[in-house]
Amino acid sequence: MKYTTFNQKNNDPLLEPMFFGNPVNVARYDQQKHSIFEKLIEKQISFFWRPEEVDVSKDRVDFQKLSDSEKHIFISNLKYQTLLDSIQGRSPNIAFLPIISIPELETWTETWSFFETIHSRSYTHILRNLFGDPSSIFSDIVENEEIKKRAADISKYYDDLIFYTQLWQTLGEGTHTIHGEKHIVTMRTLKIKLFLCMNSVNALEAIRFYVSFACTFAFAERELMEGNSKIIRLISRDENLHLTSTQHILNLWAKGKDDPEMADIALEFRDQARDIFLDAVAQEKEWAGYLFKNGSMIGLNKEILCQYVEFIANHRMSAIGLGQPFDIKNNPLPWMNNYLNSDNVQVAPQESEISSYLVGQIDSEVGSNDFDEFEL
Amino acid sequence: MCKKVTVVKYDSDIPCEQTLSFAHNNLLDCLLNNNIAKEYHCKEGFCGACRTELIEGHVEYLLDPLAYIDDGEILACCCKPLGDITIKA
Numbered sequence: 001m002k003y004t005t006f007n008q009k010n011n012d013p014l015l016e017p018m019f020f021g022n023p024v025n026v027a028r029y030d031q032q033k034h035s036i037f038e039k040l041i042e043k044q045i046s047f048f049w050r051p052e053e054v055d056v057s058k059d060r061v062d063f064q065k066l067s068d069s070e071k072h073i074f075i076s077n078l079k080y081q082t083l084l085d086s087i088q089g090r091s092p093n094i095a096f097l098p099i100i101s102i103p104e105l106e107t108w109t110e111t112w113s114f115f116e117t118i119h120s121r122s123y124t125h126i127l128r129n130l131f132g133d134p135s136s137i138f139s140d141i142v143e144n145e146e147i148k149k150r151a152a153d154i155s156k157y158y159d160d161l162i163f164y165t166q167l168w169q170t171l172g173e174g175t176h177t178i179h180g181e182k183h184i185v186t187m188r189t190l191k192i193k194l195f196l197c198m199n200s201v202n203a204l205e206a207i208r209f210y211v212s213f214a215c216t217f218a219f220a221e222r223e224l225m226e227g228n229s230k231i232i233r234l235i236s237r238d239e240n241l242h243l244t245s246t247q248h249i250l251n252l253w254a255k256g257k258d259d260p261e262m263a264d265i266a267l268e269f270r271d272q273a274r275d276i277f278l279d280a281v282a283q284e285k286e287w288a289g290y291l292f293k294n295g296s297m298i299g300l301n302k303e304i305l306c307q308y309v310e311f312i313a314n315h316r317m318s319a320i321g322l323g324q325p326f327d328i329k330n331n332p333l334p335w336m337n338n339y340l341n342s343d344n345v346q347v348a349p350q351e352s353e354i355s356s357y358l359v360g361q362i363d364s365e366v367g368s369n370d371f372d373e374f375e376l
Numbered sequence: 377m378c379k380k381v382t383v384v385k386y387d388s389d390i391p392c393e394q395t396l397s398f399a400h401n402n403l404l405d406c407l408l409n410n411n412i413a414k415e416y417h418c419k420e421g422f423c424g425a426c427r428t429e430l431i432e433g434h435v436e437y438l439l440d441p442l443a444y445i446d447d448g449e450i451l452a453c454c455c456k457p458l459g460d461i462t463i464k465a
Contacts, residue, residue: 039442043422240423247424247444315415319424319444331415340417340425 017259021101051122056227069295206316433461
């Protein structure tokens with residue numbers, strides 16, 4: 001079906017599925033099919049921040065004092081974070097927007113991606129402070145084999161969904177031969193690709209980000225690179241919200257609260273969804289090996305980081321009904337919770353009293369006795 | 377009368393119970409103050425790290441929970457018991 005930027009059909013958005021229904025026409029938020037996305041938009045906007053607000057100048061001094069193996073951990077970690085947000089800053093928009101059918105999810109996706117671009121900007125802010133000219137760091141992201149391997153794993157589900165959506169939009173359902181390769185496009189295959197892609201995004205937001213957060217906060221635990229850690233705290237608060245949204249989408253499908261065909265697919269492809277998660281766990285463990293190849297740092301090594309991956313995977317997988325495959329009960333990095341807690345995120349002064357200061361900042365309630373003390 | 381929070385642990389073959397009295401701002405604080413390990417991140421009801429299984433009783437929310445919670449689950453960081461409750465550790 002051809003995409004239209006303003007669908008002229010007078011459809012009822014409350015009856016549309018989240019994906020693959022009619023394209024969205026009026027961006028209205030007075031009524032919602034799934035009100036959770038409207039709430040997430042409000043929450044996310046209330047979190048607005050700018051990287052320049054955080055002073056990272058002391059990090060430069062700290063960085064010079066790090067050992068070579070610690071520098072490798074810090075920089076590789078930052079490169080990986082840059083890669084993740086480079087992908088997330090564009091992909092939800094390109095992959096999901098053309099097939100979304102309800103306005104609140106459309107705007108949530110745009111808000112979500114926009115915040116990922118803030119994260120990308122903050123990596124430049126951090127690196128510019130450390131190196132003056134960070135070009136060599138950025139160019140290594142597309143040259144370093146370890147990073148490229150991660151990039152390929154993450155982007156393949158997005159790319160597959162995007163390509164099939166393009167085929168469907170231009171040629172419709174059917175068997176199409178493109179450059180000698182046969183592609184069978186049906187609504188069912190599109191939905192399967194969407195389901196797998198959403199699971200891959202969920203695993204990215206659920207595990208991949210948290211491995212990198214653990215490394216950042218391990219430096220902060222030693223009172224090193226604290227400017228960087230302040231920025232990553234703000235990023236982790238946003239990522240928590242993004243994770244909530246993908247968990248909601250997956251659960252809405254699985255519980256049959258949206259498109260009934262997606263409920264079928266969720267059941268049929270449960271094992272594949274589980275494999276996507278377990279693959280992400282294995283890849284992150286492999287990444288931990290690369291990070292610590294030259295030596296560990298105080299407070300964190302390959303073994304502890306791998307245990308944390310398993311611990312967090314148990315939590316995240318049970319949230320979307322995939323069970324708890326790993327035999328680990330206690331959090332091996334208990335201090336992580338102090339950094340992931342929004343109470344500890346330093347906010348701008350105007351925000352310190354009420355975190356959602358963008359809404360309802362004016363008290364407009366006036367009672368009849370408010371002027372009692374005045375005399376004329 | 378103080379509300380009671382009964383925490384059931386299934387770590388070993390025999391389930392064991394611990395009863396706490398609730399005199400806290402929220403359920404998470406009550407668990408943490410009694411040295412019961414409970415995972416938490418945001419403490420604002422949007423991350424879902426403190427999802428807890430509610431076995432018996434009812435709770436009220438102090439704010440609108442945004443995180444996904446399944447039927448029979450509660451978010452410890454932003455709820456208060458409405459009477460005696462039993463939860464899974």
